[in-house]
Amino acid sequence: MVYGLRLAVEGRPLVDDDNDLITRAQRGEVMAYESLVRRYQDAAVRTAYLIAPDGDAEDAVQEAFVKAYRALGRFRDGSPFRPWLLRIVANEARNRRRSAGRRAGLALRAAEDRRPGDAAPSPESAVLDREERAWLVGAINDLGDADREVIAARYFLDLNEAETADVLGLPRGTVKSRLSRALGRLRDRLSATTEGPNRG
Amino acid sequence: MADVRRLAQLPDAAFEEALRDLGRSLAVPAVPASAAGLSAGTTAIDPARRARLRIEAAGFGPARRGLADRLGLGWPKSARPMRRGLVLAIAAILVLAAVAGAIGFGLPGLRIVFGPGPTPTPVLSPSIGAASPSSSPAASPTPTPTAGPPGSTLGLGRQVTLAEATAQAPFPVAVPSDPTLGPPDTVWIDGVGRVTLVWAAKPGLPSTNEPGIGLIVTELPGRIEPDYFQKLLNAQTTIEDVDVGGAAGYWISGDPHQFIYVDASGQPVFETRRLVGDTLAWSVGPVTYRLENALGRDESIRLAETIG
Numbered sequence: 423m424v425y426g427l428r429l430a431v432e433g434r435p436l437v438d439d440d441n442d443l444i445t446r447a448q449r450g451e452v453m454a455y456e457s458l459v460r461r462y463q464d465a466a467v468r469t470a471y472l473i474a475p476d477g478d479a480e481d482a483v484q485e486a487f488v489k490a491y492r493a494l495g496r497f498r499d500g501s502p503f504r505p506w507l508l509r510i511v512a513n514e515a516r517n518r519r520r521s522a523g524r525r526a527g528l529a530l531r532a533a534e535d536r537r538p539g540d541a542a543p544s545p546e547s548a549v550l551d552r553e554e555r556a557w558l559v560g561a562i563n564d565l566g567d568a569d570r571e572v573i574a575a576r577y578f579l580d581l582n583e584a585e586t587a588d589v590l591g592l593p594r595g596t597v598k599s600r601l602s603r604a605l606g607r608l609r610d611r612l613s614a615t616t617e618g619p620n621r622g
Numbered sequence: 623m624a625d626v627r628r629l630a631q632l633p634d635a636a637f638e639e640a641l642r643d644l645g646r647s648l649a650v651p652a653v654p655a656s657a658a659g660l661s662a663g664t665t666a667i668d669p670a671r672r673a674r675l676r677i678e679a680a681g682f683g684p685a686r687r688g689l690a691d692r693l694g695l696g697w698p699k700s701a702r703p704m705r706r707g708l709v710l711a712i713a714a715i716l717v718l719a720a721v722a723g724a725i726g727f728g729l730p731g732l733r734i735v736f737g738p739g740p741t742p743t744p745v746l747s748p749s750i751g752a753a754s755p756s757s758s759p760a761a762s763p764t765p766t767p768t769a770g771p772p773g774s775t776l777g778l779g780r781q782v783t784l785a786e787a788t789a790q791a792p793f794p795v796a797v798p799s800d801p802t803l804g805p806p807d808t809v810w811i812d813g814v815g816r817v818t819l820v821w822a823a824k825p826g827l828p829s830t831n832e833p834g835i836g837l838i839v840t841e842l843p844g845r846i847e848p849d850y851f852q853k854l855l856n857a858q859t860t861i862e863d864v865d866v867g868g869a870a871g872y873w874i875s876g877d878p879h880q881f882i883y884v885d886a887s888g889q890p891v892f893e894t895r896r897l898v899g900d901t902l903a904w905s906v907g908p909v910t911y912r913l914e915n916a917l918g919r920d921e922s923i924r925l926a927e928t929i930g
Contacts, residue, residue: 549643550629550640550644554626554640555643558626558629558641559648577638577641577644578641578644578645578648579645580642580645605637609629610630612626612630613630
């Protein structure tokens, strides 16, 4: 059962399927909303962890699901639910980061190594070894909020540009240029790197 | 040591792929997940929101402990089930509370009553108020209980006789033997075997926050986990360790609070009914007892010690 749910959230559910649930939830069917919660909680938690300060992500998710339910009446029929929800999550996570103060510790960190036997990567390989992942996380954590969020949305949440704009509340035309600048700054930091990775 | 500066030199497509690769390896806990743990620091519950809502459980049935699961907030039963259970149960309560607040009607198996804090049940109609003149001074607009036997508005389950409750409960039902109290006015049992004894308010047994109700004794198949409900109390609620006939008990007073206990399978169970008064709780073996009344601590302990 639990694993079945997991499969449902890993994939991208059909928008049509969401719309049916949303319509029913708007009519007051609590079970339909529960299905939406189940379907998107993974994405929501992930989003919150990318933005909220360490320890606040769960709260942000809870609050976001509550707010999303209340706002369901304003949800535009036929538009995708996932970015709409994740925008609410992102706002909640941001609010917590603001109240936690500037540069509160982020939850974002590289996982303990899950790939045994890393070989040294070839110079052009996109596959990172453990040390490189830790460096890259450190460099991303050091970026400004706006840069980090746009990178996280595009590559960690796998949102497309339009969805990224929705989730981050940006004009659609802004995402591409902001992402491009963020990637540039990230490369700058990496090439200027002389010290060990910041493992948080 | 790897030369991480190579990353800065990757072609765009490879750099983007590297970031996606990093994203897949980030230590973000999936829900449900078995790998990453959750911070215990996230279990705070908003007392204001909790106070706004009174959710009453009416015979949840065997699905009772699936509250979190039904909301998709459950984890596989793996490591650290207790703490996770608590985090998730709170999450479920928050979502449920909010959902209930927004919808304005009862969930299946749930009855929801709204009101900030201890708002008494409003008078439904003038005729009902006039029909029960005994409970309050005429000058005071004190609400009178709605029609029905004492406790019928609390969602306590099915009304039964004491003998029926004794036959159906999964534990021996005990009644206070205090002679001035007498037998309970009503007896209720719900789908998980919780038995509730209700006494109407009368001289010597003042009304609780629930008008007309003087004493509620709840007997639950489960035990108290003090760590749990201590976390759920807000600043205006105090908890005090007391001795109830040799058993460790807890006197919970002040603001209305929620109650949590652990069922026979070790799962935390939320009492979703808002308690109506100061509470004395204690466990004897596998059964937890709870007294709600307006008599104060010492009288509650004395009454509790007559239960057996």
